[in-house]
Every structure is written in structure tokens, then in C-alpha cells.
Amino acid sequence: MITREIAEMLVKETSKVMNLNINIMNEEGVIIATGDPSRLNSIHEGALEVVKTGQLLEITSENQGQLRGTQQGINLPIHFHDEVVGVIGITGKPRMIGDRGGLVKMMAELLIKQAYMASQTEWRQRTKEMIIEELLKEEPNTSNIERWLSLLQMKLKGPFVISLIEIVDYSFSSHLLIKNTEEVIGKGKVLAGFVHVNKLLLILSEVSHEEAKKKLTNLHKEFERMQVHARLAYSSHIDHLLIINQGFCECEMALAISKSEHKVISYLDIEPEALVHQIHPKLAEPFCKRILQGEGDLNNHLDTLQAFFDSNFNIKEAAKKLYIHRNTLIYRLNKIKTESGYDPQNFNDAFALQMAIWLHKRASSPPN
Template identity: 30%
Template structure:
């Protein structure tokens, strides 16, 4: 069946190639698209004959007096998968339009075929997305998941490693990624994709993840963050997904790819409720929250692994200026940077501040 929306789309595609009027007729003989809007919705008897005979029908001036809704020109049946799905009509002198009639017919059939493949691809993608969603979030019994996996050609015997990707702009992702046949990739909302990696050695996985990240950043022209869970059995895939989510939350512009296996302190920090994080960071940093220069100095100090030389260099300040700022931070917070407990409290509070600000 030829949909009206598709008929209008095809009409827009081909009307620029010829000056004559065009019509698109459905299998009931009704004009569903036309360069002359007045003809849409009217009956076309000549098109009905062309469909029944499955061959081109020339409409003459004399036919305009006999057949309902016709104008001089030609009507060509449109085939899809060896079935007549409609008719395209070209209005004008038959002698004028005949030479390129078959070309217009072929173009129309190719556009219908292309749309069919696109619809099929999108349907398959949606089916796979739904399956992965139910699989990862344990929406169905294992037996049901196994049956659906078999229909989709997915091997549930393979262990899997979940990678969750997130980007910052609205760009649609349509780039080729170097994946193995057993890897699965689906969209996961507007700005996310999820990748279920088939087993591989650690080095190969790291290379693949880095390559995917680079391609996505090149494609979106914006930061892309990537959290990777650990290898697990297909029946325990939810744990790898949760790990990937946890790793993704710790990604930063400086460290856009995070493997859950590399997380240490972050594992504990992720479990703390957001309200508690806000309260903690406010308590520790309340005296410097309005001091942007001091906050940036403290952040850089930790990023530089407590190196005074590197901190001063990154901030483009003299070492004496740095000493002054650090002493001021100690004075305002009543915490000592040489005290391990105080240093840890400051570091954790900065982590919490960044997370709560981002949220």
C-alpha cells in the first residue's frame, strides 16, 4: 500500500525534473498527491485501468470526455515487490511526456524501495532497542528473553561488557563504528548509546573503546563521555550496565573514558545520596564558595597531585602567590592541607560540589 505521506515525499523529489503536472494515485483510484492541489482526493478512472492492466495507459484528449477525473498524458503503474501499489500520472501531451515516462516510473519505484528498506531498518532497530531495554532492566523472564534473543540471532551464551556513551549536543549519530559481528549497539535515549561488547582481551577492548570514542567526538564535534562496565555473563548483564552507569557519572572533560574496574573512592561516593553530598560540600567549603579564585586554586592543586610547582604553572602564578592562596584556604576553612583527614575532606567536598553543580 502506498501511503499518502510517502506519495507526497516522492512528488517533492521528482517534480523538479519535469515541468508537467504530476499525480500519484492509490490502489482505489484516488489521487493522494499532486502538483495541482485541487486534484487531491478526486477519483481517476484512467489510473484504475492502468493498475488492472498492469501496463502504461495513454490518456488522450478524447479520453477526457469519457473517463472520470482524467487529463491528457500518461499513467504508469508503480510496482513494489512485483505488486502494483499505485500509479504515477504525468499530465501533458503524450508525445512530449512519453520519452521520460519510464524514467519517472523507475525513479518512483526506487524511492519506494528505498523507503521500504529504511522502514524495515528502523523497525529492526526499534525491535533490538526494546529487547536490549528489557534484557538490561530485567523486564521479562529469562525464558522469554532467550526466545527473543534466538529470533534476533543474539548469542546469550557469550559473556558481555556494557559500555554507555553520552554526548552533549543534539547531533544524530549515524557513523560507522568498528564492531565485531557479536557486538550489539542501540540508541539509549536522545543523547546516549549503549554498546554490549562480545568477549575480547583487555588490550583489544581498550583500543576499540578509544576508537569508538574518537569517531563519535569527530562526528558530533562535541565532548563524548564513555563509561564501561566489567565483563559478565549474559544472565548477569544488569550488573555490568549498573557499573557502566556508575563509571559514566565519574567522566570529566579531562577523563572522558572511565572503566568501572579503575574506580576506587568513586564507588563509595556514588552510593551517598545527593542531599548528603550537598550538605557535606556546603559544610566544608562554605567559607570559600564565593571565592572563585581560591576554589580554582584548590581544584588545580588536587589535579596536580599536590605539586606546588605544577599547580603554580597551570594557574600561571608565582609560587609565592600560590602559598598565599593555600594559607588563605586553610584559614577560611580551618583545615590543614598537611593533615590527611582534612585534605581528604577537602578533596571529597570538591567532588561533591562539582557533581551537585552539574546536576
């Protein structure tokens, strides 16, 4: 139970508090950490006696010669889960050590408990990430997923919503971010794990799309409170655990094509654009060129059209967004109609123009 790393930490920490030489022995009585390097890896027969009896043992000038590898001092059992997992030895005259031995023992057991809890947390998180890795495969292994979920005593039931959080900057540990995420979403209702150094994937279970939206909006607010700069995307409804990869792809697409100032993005809100982005470039290029005529004013056209479409064809609102007079906007829309043959105020023509803008945006974007 006691590794050399834990034992060395015990010696270091206890020596800071007590000006005494500390030895840590394992269950075989071997000294695995000590303030006296000459005694490292030697057998301590006093420790073997303590492991056997579970009782404190004092080594005095009278009995020192009877137990190999010992010096004057006291040896106390280190208990964990009601078992003796090692022995802590304090060198010195027993009467001079006094009650300090009990304090050192308590400190040792506390450090071991903390180390154990940390290792359990690390193990649980690694198991969660193994489940996520398996679910993101094209053909997940259901038996592995069920076994790992059973070890975690977790059940994931649909419907699901997937969220991908792109973390730009943070000073907190990954463990703390995941802990806070689980508390906001609800423990037992989310599987969270990093899929990249700065991308945290969440699988929300037994949740409606509207409930997921509320939870994830609250989560982003919590991140802002923690001063964690992040963008968050979430998928459409996913009915089955084995198609989680679909939701992950939707989130990746949502983050890739949405504006950087958008912090919480629903895939459903950008789905038409996402579908357009999947059109093969050989088909997209001639379509885009044919519609977006007038190369000299191309960028001006794009800004004008997008503002008009974002305003739901409302000329007054679009002009306000562009900081221009409504008559100027009407002039530009007429110019676009003349140059391209497509009327931005006609639904079918507007749809074609919007597709062309999205395709142009994709072509102009640097590759990932």
C-alpha cells in the same frame, strides 16, 4: 505500500523535474496526491486497469470517455519488490510526454525504495532501543528480549562490556552517530541506542575488557574526527545479559565523579572512589569533618593531598604538578599531619585522607 506522505513527496519532487501535472494513485485506483487539487480522492479507472495488468496505459481523446476519472496522458505501474504498489499518471498528450514517463516512473520507484529503507532503519533502531530499555529494568523480560533479538536476527553472547557516551555537542544525526559507532566496534558485536537525548548506550558482546578498551578508544578518536564532543565511560566485565543494568550504573557513576577533562573513563580505574561515594551521608559527614581539620586551609590541603596521591607519593612529581618547591610541599604535608593527626606519607593514614577527600568532593558537588 504508498502512503499519502510518500505520494505527495513524489508529486512535489517529480514536478520540479518535469513541467507536467503528476497524479499518484493507490492500489484501489484512488488519487492520493496530485498537482490538480480538484482531482484529489477521486477514482481513476485507468489506474485500476494498470494495477490489474501491470502494463502502461495511454489515455487518448479516443478512449478517454471509456474510463471514469481520466484525462489524456499516460499511466505507468509503480513496482516495488516485483509487485504493483501504485500507479503514476502524467497528464498531457502521450506523444508529447514521450520517454519522460519512464524517467518519472524510475524516480518514483527510487523514492519509494529510499522511503522503505529509511522506515526499515527506523524500525530496527527502535527495536534495539526497546531491547536496551528492557535490559535496564531490575527484572528484564527474557521472552521479550529473545523475540526482539530474533526479529533483528541478532545474538548477544557474553562476556559483555557496557559503555555510556555523554555527547556534549554534535551536528550529526543520531542515525549517523550510531552507524559510525557500529562500524568502529563491529556490526553484530554491539547493540547501540540512545537512553537520553544526549546519552548513547553501547552493549559490546563477546569482548574482553582489554579489547573493549581498544575499540572504545578508537571510537572516541572517530568522534573527535567528526568533531563530536563527547565523554565515554565503560564498565567492568559483565558476565550475563540480564545484569546489564549493573554496567550501566557503573558507567553513570564513572561519568559523574570523574574530571571533565577525562574523556575515556574505565569504571575499574575509579572503582574505589565510586564505592566511597556510595557511603551514606550520615556516616560520611562526621568521618570527613574529623579528618580534614583546619577549615581555613581546607581547599589548599585538598589540592596538596590529591596531587601527592595522584603522584603515587612522589614528592618531586607532586611539587611539579603544584608548581611549588619540594620543600614547600614537605612543609605542607607536615602541617596536614600536625593539624589532622594523619600522616599523608603513611599508607593507612593516606587511605583515610583520600576517602575524606572523595567524600568532601561528593558533598561539595551540586545535585544532579
